[in-house]
Amino acid sequence: MKILLLNPTVDYNKQFGTLKDFYTPIPSIALANIGAVLLQEGFEVVGVDAFIECMTVEETHNKIFSQKPDVLGISLLTPCAPLAEKLLNHLRKTMPNLKVILGNIHASKFDHYYLENGFADFVVHHEGETTTLELMENLRSNSGEKDFCEIRGISYLNNQGAVTRTSK
Numbered sequence: 105m106k107i108l109l110l111n112p113t114v115d116y117n118k119q120f121g122t123l124k125d126f127y128t129p130i131p132s133i134a135l136a137n138i139g140a141v142l143l144q145e146g147f148e149v150v151g152v153d154a155f156i157e158c159m160t161v162e163e164t165h166n167k168i169f170s171q172k173p174d175v176l177g178i179s180l181l182t183p184c185a186p187l188a189e190k191l192l193n194h195l196r197k198t199m200p201n202l203k204v205i206l207g208n209i210h211a212s213k214f215d216h217y218y219l220e221n222g223f224a225d226f227v228v229h230h231e232g233e234t235t236t237l238e239l240m241e242n243l244r245s246n247s248g249e250k251d252f253c254e255i256r257g258i259s260y261l262n263n264q265g266a267v268t269r270t271s272k
Contacts, residue, residue, distance in 0.1 A: 105244050106148040110164070111179055112188045112191065113157075132153065134232065175205060177204075207232045215267065219261050226259065228257060242255060
């Protein structure tokens with residue numbers, strides 16, 4: 105199972121305005137940690153840092169599409185949300201079987217929105233290393249929804265289409 109972990113891009117002009125020249129993008133250490141845990145457990149992991157590379161939505165889509173991952177994990181902070189939604193709309197059309205996992209504070213706060221509108225299949229809350237590993241092991245074994253409810257710290261749509269948030 106191939107997982108692509110994405111640090112999404114932002115619209116630097118809109119988010120930082122005249123201060124954009126003073127901003128230095130930094131890589132996502134959290135995504136690197138999650139990737140390391142998944143690699144240790146035998147998952148194929150690819151990282152894309154569209155934020156550092158100042159990629160456009162189209163460039164990011166093309167990079168993801170070329171990698172053909174089974175799962176896309178995105179660290180979603182508020183400044184990245186508008187462009188991430190555009191990216192996810194496009195990916196849902198071109199890669200309909202792609203499983204999408206969102207994490208970080210913005211995704212956690214707005215989990216109902218992202219799940220109910222089809223942007224994500226899962227939202228990981230709090231620290232993601234252990235939770236993401238459990239979720240990926242579940243997806244790899246195709247255990248089904250019954251086991252999702254036992255994974256602590258996630259939100260997902262249950263079989264009735266309602267958002268379910270497990271305890272942390």
